[in-house]
Amino acid sequence: xxxxxxxxxxxxxxxxxxxxxxxxxxxxxxxxxxxxxxxxxxxxxxxxxxxxxxxxxxxxxxxxxxxxxxxxxxxxxxxxxxxxxxxxxxxxxxxxxxxxxxxxxxxxxxxxxxxxxxxxxxxxxxxxxxxxxxxxxxxxxxxxxxxxxxxxxxxxxxxxxxxxxxxxxxxxxxxxxxxxxxxxxxxxxxxxxxxxxxxxxxxxxxxxxxxxxxxxxxxxxxxxxxxxxxxxxxxxxxxxxxxxxxxxxxxxxxxxxxxxxxxxxxxxxxxxxxxxxxxxxxxxxxxxxxxxxxxxxxxxxxxxxx
Numbered sequence: 267x268x269x270x271x272x273x274x275x276x277x278x279x280x281x282x283x284x285x286x287x288x289x290x291x292x293x294x295x296x297x298x299x300x301x302x303x304x305x306x307x308x309x310x311x312x313x314x315x316x317x318x319x320x321x322x323x324x325x326x327x328x329x330x331x332x333x334x335x336x337x338x339x340x341x342x343x344x345x346x347x348x349x350x351x352x353x354x355x356x357x358x359x360x361x362x363x364x365x366x367x368x369x370x371x372x373x374x375x376x377x378x379x380x381x382x383x384x385x386x387x388x389x390x391x392x393x394x395x396x397x398x399x400x401x402x403x404x405x406x407x408x409x410x411x412x413x414x415x416x417x418x419x420x421x422x423x424x425x426x427x428x429x430x431x432x433x434x435x436x437x438x439x440x441x442x443x444x445x446x447x448x449x450x451x452x453x454x455x456x457x458x459x460x461x462x463x464x465x466x467x468x469x470x471x472x473x474x475x476x477x478x479x480x481x482x483x484x485x486x487x488x489x490x491x492x493x494x495x496x497x498x499x500x501x502x503x504x505x506x507x508x509x510x511x512x513x514x515x516x517x518x519x520x521x522x523x524x525x526x527x528x529x530x531x532x533x534x535x536x537x538x539x540x541x542x543x544x545x546x547x548x549x550x551x552x553x554x555x556x557x558x559x560x561x562x563x564x565x566x567x568x569x570x571x572x
Contacts, residue, residue: 281514285523288507293530295500296369299361302492308361310482311493313471316353316464318497323461326506331455338458342466344451349463352444353505354471359437367430370540373531374410375434377553379524381406382442387516390446398559405556410435412549445520448512456509464501525554 302311327333338345363372381403388394451459475481484490511520528550 277514281511281520282523284507284511285515285520286526288504288511289523289526290530291499291504291507293373293527293534295496295504296360296364296373296527296531297534298492298495300364300369300372302489302496303361303364305486305489306484306493307482308358308365309471309475309478311361311496312354312358313468313475313481314483314493315357315497315501316467316471318493319501320461320464320468322498322502323457323464323506326502327455327458327461331457333455333458335458338454338462341452341454341459342462344447345454345459345462346466348444348447348451348459349466349470351440351447353463353467355440356437356444359433359440363430363433363437365430366428367434368540370531370535372430372434373528374550374553375431376438376441377525377528377550378406378410379438379441381553381556382438383445383524386442386446387449390450391516402556402559405559406553407556409549409552409554409556412545412552445512448509449516453513456513457506460505460509464505528554 299311306314360372385403484493508520532550
């Protein structure tokens with residue numbers, strides 16, 4: 267065993283825990299977000315979420331990383347694109363989608379994200395897709411179709427996609443781009459990078475929000491607690507954990523952990539007694555199997571090269 271193997275394993279261990287924690291908080295975002303959009307419009311929710319998260323992120327970055335802010339800001343083009351995709355694009359599309367579909371269905375559609383990240387990594391990062399990987403991607407897409415159609419493909423052909431499903435697919439594509447860009451962008455401290463992306467989001471959203479009548483503030487204690495939860499755990503906590511993990515684990519392998527969002531949301535849904543359909547369960551199993559196959563193929567390739 268080499269001298270550096272133990273520290274390397276320790277970094278991977280903590281990165282895995284970070285990915286699990288990030289997805290647990292994101293699962294909570296689906297559940298709480300579905301409730302929040304009933305009283306706060308999606309644009310206001312996104313703006314208030316990041317406005318509240320910006321200062322804690324900046325303080326944490328300074329205390330923990332003590333970054334050279336000039337160096338971080340020199341990568342502003344990368345941070346701008348990341349902010350548009352992951353901070354604004356994904357969250358706004360998700361909250362609008364939750365006005366038309368439930369949290370469980372949205373999480374099932376998002377389960378295809380890891381497979382799309384593998385495809386994007388193959389295109390952008392030149393990672394080779396094996397036949398098993400390709401089969402896994404196809405299976406994941408079939409699973410999503412089962413979910414979207416409710417198990418009735420004829421209905422899908424005649425009625426088409428619902429708005430919630432279309433918007434959720436858009437959110438998935440936005441997060442795919444965010445994950446891959448985070449790997450190819452110039453290396454910056456993850457907390458500082460997240461903080462800069464959030465500040466960019468607040469600056470961009472502020473004029474839009476106030477031009478449309480100003481942000482809609484929570485009117486009830488429940489709405490306020492929902493906003494505070496979203497602003498702290500899925501915003502500050504998840505983004506820090508995800509970006510930190512990506513410095514150790516490649517996006518194609520980290521992406522498989524996004525399946526935990528669906529697992530956690532399903533558990534919350536069952537415990538809360540919300541209804542679910544057989545098509546959702548079957549589609550979710552197919553998606554998960556496809557994603558696992560895709561990522562196991564990627565893991566095998568990585569080990570073969572080491």
